[in-house]
Amino acid sequence: MAEPRKVIPIAAAPAGGTVSMYTSEATIHARSVHGWFAAWRWALVWGTQIVFYGLPWLSWNGRPAMLFDLGARRFYIFNLVLYPQDFIYLTGLLILSAYGLFLFTAVAGRLWCGYACPQTVYTEIFMWVEHHFEGDRQARIKLDKSGWSLNKLWRRGGKHVVWIAIGLWTGFTFVGYFTPIRTLGAEVLSLGLGPWETFWVLFYGFATYGNAGFMREQVCKYMCPYARFQSAMFDHDTLIISYDEKRGEQRGARARTADKAALGLGDCVDCTLCVQVCPTGIDIRQGLQYECIGCAACIDVCNTVMDKLEYPRGLIRYATQRSLVEGGAALTVKRVLRPRVLIYGAVLVLIAGGFTASLALRAPLRVDVVRDRGSLARIVDEGRIENVYRLQVMNNTEVTQRYRFAVSGIPGAQVLARSDTRLAPAESRWVPVAVQVPPEQAQALGPGAHKLVFQVTREADADNLAVSVNEKSTFVVPR
Amino acid sequence: MSDFFNSGWSVFIAAVTILGLVGCLALLFGASRRKVMSATDNTTGHVWDGDLVELNNPLPRWWMMLFIITVVFGAIYLALYPGLGARAGTLQWSSTGEHQADVAAARAQIAPLYARFNALAPEALAKDAQAMALGERLFVNNCAQCHGSNARGSKGFPNLTDNDWLWGGAPERIMETIREGRNGNMPPMAAAVGTSEEVRNVANYVLSLSDSPHNSVAAQLGRPKFVVCAACHGMDGKGNPALGSANLTDKVWLHGWGEDAIVRMVNEGKHNVMPAHKDRLSEDQIRVLGTYVWSLSQPGSLTAQR
Numbered sequence: 001m002a003e004p005r006k007v008i009p010i011a012a013a014p015a016g017g018t019v020s021m022y023t024s025e026a027t028i029h030a031r032s033v034h035g036w037f038a039a040w041r042w043a044l045v046w047g048t049q050i051v052f053y054g055l056p057w058l059s060w061n062g063r064p065a066m067l068f069d070l071g072a073r074r075f076y077i078f079n080l081v082l083y084p085q086d087f088i089y090l091t092g093l094l095i096l097s098a099y100g101l102f103l104f105t106a107v108a109g110r111l112w113c114g115y116a117c118p119q120t121v122y123t124e125i126f127m128w129v130e131h132h133f134e135g136d137r138q139a140r141i142k143l144d145k146s147g148w149s150l151n152k153l154w155r156r157g158g159k160h161v162v163w164i165a166i167g168l169w170t171g172f173t174f175v176g177y178f179t180p181i182r183t184l185g186a187e188v189l190s191l192g193l194g195p196w197e198t199f200w201v202l203f204y205g206f207a208t209y210g211n212a213g214f215m216r217e218q219v220c221k222y223m224c225p226y227a228r229f230q231s232a233m234f235d236h237d238t239l240i241i242s243y244d245e246k247r248g249e250q251r252g253a254r255a256r257t258a259d260k261a262a263l264g265l266g267d268c269v270d271c272t273l274c275v276q277v278c279p280t281g282i283d284i285r286q287g288l289q290y291e292c293i294g295c296a297a298c299i300d301v302c303n304t305v306m307d308k309l310e311y312p313r314g315l316i317r318y319a320t321q322r323s324l325v326e327g328g329a330a331l332t333v334k335r336v337l338r339p340r341v342l343i344y345g346a347v348l349v350l351i352a353g354g355f356t357a358s359l360a361l362r363a364p365l366r367v368d369v370v371r372d373r374g375s376l377a378r379i380v381d382e383g384r385i386e387n388v389y390r391l392q393v394m395n396n397t398e399v400t401q402r403y404r405f406a407v408s409g410i411p412g413a414q415v416l417a418r419s420d421t422r423l424a425p426a427e428s429r430w431v432p433v434a435v436q437v438p439p440e441q442a443q444a445l446g447p448g449a450h451k452l453v454f455q456v457t458r459e460a461d462a463d464n465l466a467v468s469v470n471e472k473s474t475f476v477v478p479r
Numbered sequence: 480m481s482d483f484f485n486s487g488w489s490v491f492i493a494a495v496t497i498l499g500l501v502g503c504l505a506l507l508f509g510a511s512r513r514k515v516m517s518a519t520d521n522t523t524g525h526v527w528d529g530d531l532v533e534l535n536n537p538l539p540r541w542w543m544m545l546f547i548i549t550v551v552f553g554a555i556y557l558a559l560y561p562g563l564g565a566r567a568g569t570l571q572w573s574s575t576g577e578h579q580a581d582v583a584a585a586r587a588q589i590a591p592l593y594a595r596f597n598a599l600a601p602e603a604l605a606k607d608a609q610a611m612a613l614g615e616r617l618f619v620n621n622c623a624q625c626h627g628s629n630a631r632g633s634k635g636f637p638n639l640t641d642n643d644w645l646w647g648g649a650p651e652r653i654m655e656t657i658r659e660g661r662n663g664n665m666p667p668m669a670a671a672v673g674t675s676e677e678v679r680n681v682a683n684y685v686l687s688l689s690d691s692p693h694n695s696v697a698a699q700l701g702r703p704k705f706v707v708c709a710a711c712h713g714m715d716g717k718g719n720p721a722l723g724s725a726n727l728t729d730k731v732w733l734h735g736w737g738e739d740a741i742v743r744m745v746n747e748g749k750h751n752v753m754p755a756h757k758d759r760l761s762e763d764q765i766r767v768l769g770t771y772v773w774s775l776s777q778p779g780s781l782t783a784q785r
Contacts, residue, residue, distance in 0.1 A: 018515060019537065021510055021511070022538055022543050023539055218541070374626065374633060374636070378629070387629070388628050388629050389628070390619065418615075430619045432627075432629045432739055434629045440750065
């Protein structure tokens, strides 16, 4: 049975003619909204921003808990000391984020966009400020149209001052992840901010001010790549914010006491509140549109109208395309546990498991072996064959470590190194070592390269057990 | 310095760059004034496969402003920095200049660290773990290319751990070697020594000085001819650190061991250079590095770990 052809209604354009290749977008004055989903959004605003603004101030082991020291190439995350060599963890984190996004989007649409995306979160904060200075939608439209007056000046000016303050504080916090924020604060107070710190505080601050204050839905509509490819993850069982056309039409105004059946009307009273609250300025009653960021403001506001009319809630609701056509509940176990969701979920669990295990099993030191570039091999006292190596030893912890070097793979091979190699916390160093093989053993091996394994042991101390790391290399016997 | 063969190319590149910028601006200006046809239903009016239509969603005007900003940015950049042909830009910026500024900044930053070391005599400095860690880092970055990571050298590149010094092994001498470099020069001596037979005899005499395997008859015959060599290496063949002439009585053979190798040295001579590092390293760094190198030849610097 062929599915009914999907019809995407398109707003009628003004009568045909010529149009400019560029368009000036009208400012959207979204009406403020309260309700269940708006409360969720505010919860996420608080949650994400307490973490973002708070984390740089948190101390750990006598240093910031989260510090990306670009100059020293060390990245401190609570107990972890990461090196640029640990970049793979960032890749892991990005893959986790991507699969998380895929999973949530497949199940419930653009949840990220509607609730947790920084663009949404900061726009929410900025709109809250705007609301306090300039009032709600109608007042703002009026203010926009009015000429300049003292009243307009202080309302506009006050809004911008607070916006800029939030932007600067955001930029300051952002740079606080790269320079210890207390040091940064002292630098700001003594006007001793470095040129790059100044640039990034201002740039990030300006980006926050511009994106959350002015660009708003333009970012989602024209700049954001996720906004466009998330719709590729939708299917008939994905929750999307939908207007129940069957129930709503024929839309029209009616008296509160009127019998809608007698008037031939559906539940939609055509109050246009859903359009007024929309931060991207669309009419959700025209169906799924790419501009819809899934913020559910229209659901909240429509529910208040339904409550007043004593109609059941959910004329606009989270629904799947299938449930709208076939009726029934939007989310059923059978519909949620479809292959797409199961595969995204399985991959996510797998990568999360691997990521956690890898971090948990990470050795307290890391070793890279590089053969000396100066000489391949040399014959030293008593005909012994000597090869020289550089071991890059990296201390992954914040305590001083002592090391012992050994080799295996060639019987009788002996390591020569400076006695007492110690590395300070989070230090990395090139340690030159020589490996010598007795002549009779070299003869038995014959000329050429032979496998050799370095074993670098972090010696036990009061608090830690000894840990060894093995690293492969070769030993060359000359002709 | 210009990267162009002649000024014509420089002018050509500059002209193409400016033309490109002006062209971009003209295109943006033209496009912003152009009107296109649009059907009543906000489509371009094209239909494919019966129902595929092309929506006409124009680009927002602020996006076009971004293009203009990039052009303005490009113009400002070209005025300030090198880019217009061979023009250096008003800031006179160069990568060499930036590198030098970075090096100067880094030196200023590490100067306080080294100040503590300057108060210590080399013997005491060699016992300072922080100084020696710095010395090791300097050695690995600057010396290991020739002398090897563990400083034991290879053919032509002296071993620095064996207490056999061509130019003297006191810490100050080592620092001088690093600072000024050394120019070891042994001229071809075949003409002064005589026939190839006589050269071979001298070679055997040289081998006899270190008790290396040699032909004792030939060595006896070569002995008188060693006078020619003694000018630099001394009558006893122990060399002279002031000249950088090698000690021939030990078993260290920097340029090869055996009769053939010595014959070749006498016939062809040898010119061996250690480059000066005073432009590369600061005086403070040279002091720490020299002490580190000196410490390598002190007893107990290396230990077998297994």
